[in-house]
Amino acid sequence: MTRKLPPRRLLAVAAALALVGGQADAHSSPSPAAGASSAAADLACPLGSFHCAPRPVNYAMCRPNALLEFYDPVLMRDSSQRDSSPTQIQAQHVDSSNRSVYRLSGDVRLERADQLLRADRVDYNNDSTDYDARGNVRYQDASQLLAASHMRGNTNDSHGTANDLRYQMLDSRGNGTADLGQMLDAEHTRYTQATYSTCDVGHHVWEVRAKSITIDKVNGVGVARDASMRIGHVPILYLPYFSFPIDDRRKSGFLYPTMGHSGRSGYEISTPYYLNLAPNYDATLDPRYYSQRGPMLGGEFRYLTSRSAGQLEAQYVLKDHGVSDGLADTKGDSRYLVQFSDTTQLWQGWRFVSSYNHASDSSYLYDFGDNLTHSAIYTLGSNVALVGSGKWWNASVGGTIYQNMNPFSTDSGLPYRQLPYANFSMDIPLSNWLEAGVDSEAAAFRKTGYVEGQREDIYPWLAADFGSAAWFVRPKLAWRYTSYQLGSGRQDYGYYGLLGGGTSTPFTDASPSRSLPIVSLDSGLVFDRKASLFGNSYTQTLEPRLYYLYVPYRNQNNLPLFNTNAMTFDYWQLFSPNRFSGADRQMDANNLTAAVTTRLLDESGVERLSASIGQIQYFSPQRVQLPYGQNSVVPPTDWTRSDYVAQLDVRLNDRWRLASAYQWSPNTRRTDMGMLELQRRIGTDGVFNLSYRYRIGLLEQYNASVVYPVSERWRLVGSWTYSVKDRQSVDALAGVEYDSCCVALRLVGRSYVNQAYYGPTPATGLNRRDNAVMFEMVFKGLGSTGGQIEPLLRRDILGYQ
Template identity: 70%
Template sequence: MTSMFPPRRLLAVAAALALFGGQVPAGQAAPAARSAPDPADQSCPLGSFHCAPRPLNYAMCRPNALLEFYDPALSQDSSQRATAPANVTAQHVDSSDQSVYHLSGDVLLQRADQQLQADTLDYNDTTTDYDARGNVRYQEAGQLLAASHLSGNTNASRGVADDVRYQMLQSRGNGVARQGQMLDAERTRYSMATYSTCDVGHHVWEFRAKSISIDKASGVGVARDATMRIGKVPFLYLPYFTFPTDDRRKSGFLYPTLGNTSRAGFQISTPYYLNLAPNYDATLDPRYYSRRGPLLAGEFRYLVPGSGGQLNVEYVPDDRGKSDGLADTTGKSRYLVNFSDRTALWDGWRFTGTYNHVSDASYLYDYGNAMSQKPVYNLRSGAAISGGGKWWDASFGATTYENTNPFATDSSLPYRQLPYALFSAEVPLTRWLQTGVDTSAVIFRKPGYVEGQREDLYPYLSADFGSAAWFVRPRLAWRYTAYQLEDGYQDYGRSGRLTGTATSPFTEQSPTRSLPIVSLDSGLMFDRSTSLFGTHYTQTLEPRLYYLYVPYRDQGNLPLFDTNLMSFDYWQLFSTNQFSGADRQMDANNVTAALTTRLLDNDGVERLSASIGQIRYLSRQRVLGTDWTGSAYVAQLDLQVNDHWRVNSSWQWSPNSRAVEAATFGLQRRLGDAGIVNLAYHYRRGRLEQYSASAVYPLSDKWRLFGAWAFAPAIETNYELPRGTVDAMLGVEYDSCCVTLRLVGRNYVNQSYYGTKPIPGTNTNQRDNAVMFEIVFKGLGSTGGQIDPLLRRDILGYQ
């Protein structure tokens, strides 16, 4: 027998009785419990240095792990509930009482995406009381619910369900409860309840709580007397904890981090998050290190109109360990402060500031995370006001540095810039002609070294002629650099350090340098259709000529504030200066000839790129101190035959030394959808030679191995670089339907970490070890994600 009830009633409350219930957007696709993302669609392109994290993979879950009454034909559109009629079928309907309906025998009620089934159902249309008994089953777009008994009042949004089984179709949460109570439209309470994101009936982990309360208005759940279990074994007891039921932030404990390092020993971190307001929050992170004692860390973030920033503080009341560096820190209090702010001032202008400070140079060495952080040689602090317009940019500020290398003195720090001013502009004059200027004014400070101020003015005029087949780009510039050195400049040696001898190169207090810089860049681009191994390509041939003229100026009396000679590579063939900074400008009367060819497939993807070039010196290079007729030949090759193989290499061969000056080689091979192998070689004559390998190797759908290894053979060098194995990392990952486990160990050399000569009295040759364990409960969180940064850094293409 079929009947129809008013659409505003009857099924309005059933959805709220699921443990973590909620509606889904209209037209939502099939539930997540029955599907999983295709890992192949998430693969990172070969050669990418930064790969986006993959979404949680539920491929190991059973494809039909749903409560047995799930009806896939039911509508997924929840937006029609308010207007859709409620259709009722039952074997028997008694409506002798005009306001009370008694239904029995395979009762089925449907409205839009909602469906309720029971053996019997009583419904009072006047009071809106309802009572469903016997094999009660409820389904909607976002969840499933089964109970032995369901009763309540629709108008009061109140109800009770006994012997509950539930399943969330979008978030994968499922579990059971002895009883569920709907207190009102926003609040529910469950007794003797469980929760897990594992397959129904196959819980690898779950929470069991004496009571769980849900407040939809605040998005907060509260569990009391709760135990987390792995299998049947309880391993974590929480008398009281809160958790989010939606995407809103809330206060509560974050998941702990466990690890071990050579310098700090076993460590545990138990952070607590404070959701203070919608626009600011904080995190307190008490930690304990077995070799060093307790540490309290804190983070505060704020976002106000026009401004945002972050403050991080770490404090050690009493360090019980020892440091390998120059300073003795045993028994002392130690700390770290990091602060950053960005504030909009007025139209087009902003303030940016950073303040970084540690109690001593060994702090980051002793307390830094050896799994996820790169070495930090110094901390930079600064403040600047910057702005810009359509054709110009300007900034004014100051920068200081603090030494964080425990094996080096403050003499290793860069010069402080107190203050600096920068201005640059580029103004188009016509469609093909533009003019511009780059300027800077800086005061450089460094105790024990020559100090002073420098102004650098660099105006230019450039043009750009060409089409898709050719280009000609002339450029005329003038560079004027002026110094004002502090008194006593005669007492500093060539390195800029105080010597007190008469060998100082600084013969003027206000030296200057002025010279023109003229360049002409030109090239042609040819293309043709070709075929290789049965595949059609477009091949290009791109010859390029570059001429550079810079007259010689004697710069021996100029200090070196922020300038270094850069490593020579392919792009230096077309550079106006091989020095960074403004203290040195190379002279040049050079012609660069280069040739590039590419292979593009029918989709426009570059499958091959090969280039070779050399600089021919028409006159002797006096600033660089060479009398060669030509630079090293520089070649580079990038080859990606398909989406699984990639090779890249570069090579420099000098006709002057008749030797290879530098070489790199990299091979990348993707293994299925979850694995990758990298092989690399780096060489620079007299300075560096290193072999490295890294891989993520899938043993099965559930197991993956990952590792990285770097090896340096002995070579003649001016630096005491490490020999043998420099860095080794090995780890294993187990992935299942609802949990992922990772264990990683790392062994590395301190001296490689800092790259400095050994200092007497320091232990720079000691090897360090670090071990980290991470467990990810899918759909719930992880222990802190400390392993991913290491794997991303050491394994190219890791996801």
């Protein structure tokens, strides 16, 4: 028989029977029929992307409909209808002789909105709101399933107990069992002899078993006591007290340990502890132990206020008993690393930016760098600045210093300190086709044993922009004035003026300066037509471009080199007003660049092919050059033409990409630069990369990397870089990834150049190598044993997700 009762009468009961932590109502949870919380199919990272978003936790490999057996797929999933919906009751027998107590028996079914309670027998006291459900008790709502042999309690007081409990969270996939569940009040629940896992029901690859689990919804915390973490039936971790979050709020507690090995430090184990001190600041304590060096205490403090954001990281080794290979003897010494950064908003348009990075010695990062993701770092920079910006301007005032972190080199290789520096730039539109601006800087350069002084550089300009979608003409007129006030010191004209190895030369003029105009005219046309290739329709463009640059020659051999270097010549250098970085050199020019680009655009506007080629015609020699050793300067060039520079990017479909660049010198009749990159998507989550890079006199390297899906669960990963110049592999990585419904495993090994030093003799010019192995286990929905492998793979394998 079926009866309809007022909303107050019943199934406030059902809400009280949900003992599983009182899960929040589901508003948009995915359909369990489609695999509970299965993530949507991942979109592959676009080919050529340098930064691919991490893949979300994916439950697609879980069994479809892996739900407790009593799940009703047709039950309403809108929990907002509860208060206004009547209660539907079905039972074979209803006894209402006692007007205060309803006794229902025989396949009892109580349904209201998204709530459904089924049992062999239910007694409900309408006056006291006591309830008692017995025999095959099953409860379902939009967010959870619950089964027990017996439930009883009081709805007004929001307390109750359940025996022989099975539960499943439909939103977060959590499920488990308990001998006894107790709802202490509406916000707190306790389970005795309980388990928890995000694996399929009845197929727990891993689970947490605890003597008791307490759920605190107010603070978003779960606490397990006398708990063990198990893989299959094997316990791998025991904790007398284990706390975990039950929602997205942060909480204090141990993070999962990390384990690894490197040649410099030996075996490493880290057991970080997270401190949720306040909503706007937190800290992490990270005690570590290195088998070859001893214990280390690390920590991190982060803060966020209405005006400031920053973090402080520190590491301290009381006594290092490891081997010292560098110039500094560190064995037996205490060692440390401090890193601090902060950004503080002062007032509208102005902020204070600071960073401080300092290590106890130059070998610190060489010895204690991350054993897997470590790459050679030769300097640590610290900076403090006042930064401002407006609609048409930006400015900064500050200072920068550096610390040498190359354990096999002295401080002579460090850049100049800038104490202080100031920059100001302005760009003002005068009309819809004319704009004016200025770029300026002033800095005091400091470096022991080298010439020191101040430099001011001001670069006002006036530019126009005429054109339409089919053509453009952009003239620009600028003036550059640079002046110096030099103190006593000596300038080393080593390799590019900065790397040492040359002789010292005094400057006789204490106040040298340079002043010159810079005139350029950039112009181009854009033609397009319909084209067909391989049966597909495209729009093809032809874009010729001419760029004229005039800069008169000024002798700049009397100017020091504070922070200037020759930039790498590439396609964009064809249209640059200066081939030197920094203000210490301004090239002379009477040049005309001719270039042409063609593109293929598909019907949706996506660029499928881009090809460009260009060359500079020199009407006068390039007389401004960087000096080198022995008090000499590079003579003016007698070139009449630059290298031919060509580049090509082809993406005829979403699975293949080819990119290349090539530079050939008509003056020396040889290749100065070559680059080739081939990328192919393998399935939806695999990728293969092959590249070759060559720069005359500097490098010649081959690189191959792959993410190869062997099956739905297994992927092989690898990366290899070989240097022809060094005749050795500079970085090799190989690993395997396993993914399943609720657990993912990664095992990666790496052999790499930890530090490179090119000394005056072959004996001192050696690459220092290191080896590392790292294992990572990810328990989906719970956490992982670390996060070092994924950033490395994303860095070394283009397109990794």
